[in-house]
Amino acid sequence: MSIQESGAARPAGRPRSEKAEKAIIEATLDLIGEGMGVSELSIEAIASRAGVGKTTIYRRWSNKEDLVVDALSTLKAPVPPLTGTSVRDDLISLLDAMREESGMARSRCVMNIVMGETDRHPRLTERFIKRAIEPRRQAMREVIERGVATGELRPDLDVDMGMALISGTMLWHTKWGPAGDLPADLPERIVDAALAGMAP
Amino acid sequence: MSIQESGAARPAGRPRSEKAEKAIIEATLDLIGEGMGVSELSIEAIASRAGVGKTTIYRRWSNKEDLVVDALSTLKAPVPPLTGTSVRDDLISLLDAMREESGMARSRCVMNIVMGETDRHPRLTERFIKRAIEPRRQAMREVIERGVATGELRPDLDVDMGMALISGTMLWHTKWGPAGDLPADLPERIVDAALAGMAP
DNA sequence: CCGATACGCAACGGTCTCGTTTCGTAAACC
DNA sequence: GGTTTACGAAACGAGACCGTTGCGTATCGG
Structure with a gap:
């Protein structure tokens, strides 16, 4: 035995x-x-x-x-704890987690690989997204949907477009923004800009 | 002689x-x-x-x-002709040029290289940005500044943040959005979403 | 025609990585 | 102890590229 x-x-x-x-x-x-x-x-x-x-x-x-x-699959997505006090605060928390990661060389390089080699290694990207991206995406979706329900966000908001607005603007700064570390108040400024919009 | x-x-x-x-x-x-x-x-x-x-x-x-x-330096940035009738139309034109390019394999791969190998080949990225990115960035900046001046955009708008909002959201869709070609009405939806903002 | 340079092609020695194999040793089970 | 499998180290042949060189030809000016 x-x-x-x-x-x-x-x-x-x-x-x-x-x-x-x-x-x-x-x-x-x-x-x-x-x-x-x-x-x-x-x-x-x-x-x-x-x-x-x-x-x-x-x-x-x-x-x-x-x-x-x-x-890459061993890398998990650390979704930050969300206070739930306001949609604005939660969105800022989510973006701040992205900001901190963007300062770490390893995370940045991993991101480069996943984004840059999608064409060459599709299943690599696929598995990584499922494991490391999807949880955060889901967290953000829930925050936004909650905001729509509570009236903090406009009732006719396209949730997917809202997610693209927030995380896309953050992504843009990590890739095309001025070199060096992202400023600590960037998440707050992004969220406020996305909430307010550009029109008067 | x-x-x-x-x-x-x-x-x-x-x-x-x-x-x-x-x-x-x-x-x-x-x-x-x-x-x-x-x-x-x-x-x-x-x-x-x-x-x-x-x-x-x-x-x-x-x-x-x-x-x-x-x-890569031989690739020029085709800035689309801007009608100048409205800020909204011009922004849509700019994004639509990006959308068309994202459908072409060569442009996509070039972008992957430039974005993914920034750490490894800094001067490659630098020269490419100057040659191919900066002209469009400048075009978009002028459109937005014009909008602020004419009152089409909020007077206290942070121009750089506005640019990040618009092109970041587009960037997000090319990278993380659903696979396949980007829908033709995406530029319009992005611009409207960025103009309106998420708050009620 | 002559000298000079560029061309395409093929071959060279050298380095790097591949994926495999062999070796002697280590750690588990009976 | 004996069997079985994993371990680290080393070496192997095969193949891809490297950067260079030599060769015969093509294209310029004088």
Whole structure:
């Protein structure tokens, strides 16, 4: 009788090292965070960085893209806690989380890869969006829908367009705005601008 | 007496082929348009595609990045003609030009490279922005400033924030919106949403 | 025609990465 | 102890590109 009978039978021999697996994924994210594109990533560099033999990598992933997909999938979306006191405050909280992330090299590079290689690696993007983007998108949608219901937002508001307004403006600043860190009051200014609109 | 004494003396020997130069740049843009990243581009592939010897490339550019920078610099920004009848119409025209471009694979891939490899190739991005982005940005700025002056837009409007609102929302749709071509009425809906704002 | 330069093409030595294999060792089970 | 599998390290042959060179030809000025 094996100690663990739950589920599948424990395979014989030395079990795979969880530590090695973590190290491999961490090394992959590290290299991506240093500005490597998917095509510049080499298995050799990952193995070396992780202190691991290439064998150990090939035993788990059959090709580079699979590894990158798994590595990016481990990144979860930290949806900030929302106070719910006002739609404006919640939107600012959401944008502020994006602002903080945009200052971290790793997040920025991950974003570059996901946005830039959509054409080349569709399923990479797809899985990453589902895992890391969708939760935040859902959070923002709920905030906006709540605002429409409570009257804080215009009753005829197109929710999707509202989301595009808010997060698109933030996205624009991370990509095309002046270089360097985004100012701390940017989320507030964006939300107020989107709420007020441009017309008099 | 040489036929052409204007400027520098014509160097002896066979002159460089303009046709070859065009072919090289066109081949580069072609490959980029097929989804190649800068690091995946190979001089050999470019030469082969252009029907040109590698020598001919190395005689003109000393490395790959120089070639890519030059190739992208040939892309000009087609600022659409603006009627000037109303700020709303002009903004829609500007966004519609972006919408049309987003449907073309080459433009999309070029954008991916510029946005995704900013960290790795700063001067590439810099030159491309100056050449291809700045003219449109300036056009939009003038439209918005005009609107503020004429009273079509709120007098206290932050012009830069207005630009971010409009083009950011468009950017969001090209990147995160539903797959496939952008609907024809999207520019109009974006402009109206940005003008009206989200508050009641 | 002559000298000079550019052309396309093919080949070179060199480097990098690939994915695989071999080796001796380590960790689990019986 | 014995079996089985995983481990890190090293080496392998194959292939892609690199940047350069040599070759025969083409195109300019004089």
